[in-house]
Amino acid sequence: MQVGLIHFLALSAVLFCIGMYGALTRRNAIGVLMSIELMFNAVNINFIAFAKFINPAAITGQVFAVFVITVAAAEATVGLAIVLLIYRNFREIFVDRVNLMKW
Amino acid sequence: MLSETASLVFWVIAFVTIISAIFVVSLRNIFHSALFLVLCLFSVAGVFVLLDAEFLAGVQVLIYVGGVAILMIFAVMLTSRMTNSEVRQQNEQKALGALVAFSFLLIVTGAILKTMSVKGGFGLSPSPSVTISTPHAIGRLLLTNFVLPFELVSVLLLVALIGAVVLAKKDGD
Incomplete structure (x- = not known):
C-alpha cells in the first residue's frame, strides 16, 4: 500500500493525542513538558506533509516548522527553569501538589 | 505518493x-x-x-x-x-484524560476523512515530485517573505535566554 498525505496526517493525529494524554495525566512537571514536545512534533509533521503534498515548489510549511522548533526550544528552556525553581523552593515537582495559587 | x-x-x-x-x-x-x-x-x-x-x-x-x-x-x-521513589507518576484523571485524548483523535480522524472524501479536498498537487534544495530555499524565504517573523523569533530567543538565566540564578547573586 502506497503512503500518501493521509497516512502522515494520521500519524500526526495519533502522536498529538498521545502527547495530549501525557500532558493531561502526568504528575511530574518534566513529564508534562516532554508530552508537550511530542505535540509540537506532531504539528511539525503536519506542516511538512502539507508543504510536500500540496505545493512542493513553495516550501512555506517548512519555514513554519522552523519557527515552531525555535519557539519549542524557547518554551523548553523557560519551562525547565521554572520547574527547577519550583523544585528548589518547594522540594516538589508534582504539579498537583504545587497549589500555592489555587484557592 | x-x-x-x-x-x-x-x-x-x-x-x-x-x-x-x-x-x-x-x-x-x-x-x-x-x-x-x-x-x-x-x-x-x-x-x-x-x-x-x-x-x-x-x-x-x-x-x-x-x-x-x-x-x-x-x-x-x-x-x-x-x-x-515508588510514588505515583500519574494523577487520578487517567481514565478521563484517555477519554479526552481518544475523542479528540476520533474528531481529527473524522475531519481528515471527510476532507479527503470531498472532491479535491486538500488541493493535492498533481506532481509532488519536485525536488528543490531546501536549505537554500528556506534561507531565501526567511530573509525575504518572512523577515519580520524571523526577527521576532530572534527577539523571543533572546527573551527566553535572559528569562531562563534570571529564573534559574540564586537570589542575591
Missing part, C-alpha cells in the same frame, strides 16, 4: 514513533521516558527525511535531540529524588 520502498520505511518509522511516544507518556521511571523521547524525536526526524525535508531533519536532531532532550535529562537528574 511515496515509492514502494519509502512506503515500507514509513510504516517502520511510524511504528517506532508511536510505540516510543506511548512509552514516553506511560513509563513509571521518568528517566526512561526521557530516553524514549530521544528515540521518538529521532524517528520524527526520519519522517522529515521521507517528506524531502532534509534540512529540517538535521535541525530536528540538532535542536530537539541535542538540545531539548538533553535539557530534559539534566532536569530529571537534578530532581532525581522524586524519580527514584
Whole structure:
C-alpha cells in the first residue's frame, strides 16, 4: 500500500493525542513538558506533509516548522527553569501538589 | 505518493514513533521516558527525511535531540529524588484524560476523512515530485517573505535566554 498525505496526517493525529494524554495525566512537571514536545512534533509533521503534498515548489510549511522548533526550544528552556525553581523552593515537582495559587 | 520502498520505511518509522511516544507518556521511571523521547524525536526526524525535508531533519536532531532532550535529562537528574521513589507518576484523571485524548483523535480522524472524501479536498498537487534544495530555499524565504517573523523569533530567543538565566540564578547573586 502506497503512503500518501493521509497516512502522515494520521500519524500526526495519533502522536498529538498521545502527547495530549501525557500532558493531561502526568504528575511530574518534566513529564508534562516532554508530552508537550511530542505535540509540537506532531504539528511539525503536519506542516511538512502539507508543504510536500500540496505545493512542493513553495516550501512555506517548512519555514513554519522552523519557527515552531525555535519557539519549542524557547518554551523548553523557560519551562525547565521554572520547574527547577519550583523544585528548589518547594522540594516538589508534582504539579498537583504545587497549589500555592489555587484557592 | 511515496515509492514502494519509502512506503515500507514509513510504516517502520511510524511504528517506532508511536510505540516510543506511548512509552514516553506511560513509563513509571521518568528517566526512561526521557530516553524514549530521544528515540521518538529521532524517528520524527526520519519522517522529515521521507517528506524531502532534509534540512529540517538535521535541525530536528540538532535542536530537539541535542538540545531539548538533553535539557530534559539534566532536569530529571537534578530532581532525581522524586524519580527514584515508588510514588505515583500519574494523577487520578487517567481514565478521563484517555477519554479526552481518544475523542479528540476520533474528531481529527473524522475531519481528515471527510476532507479527503470531498472532491479535491486538500488541493493535492498533481506532481509532488519536485525536488528543490531546501536549505537554500528556506534561507531565501526567511530573509525575504518572512523577515519580520524571523526577527521576532530572534527577539523571543533572546527573551527566553535572559528569562531562563534570571529564573534559574540564586537570589542575591
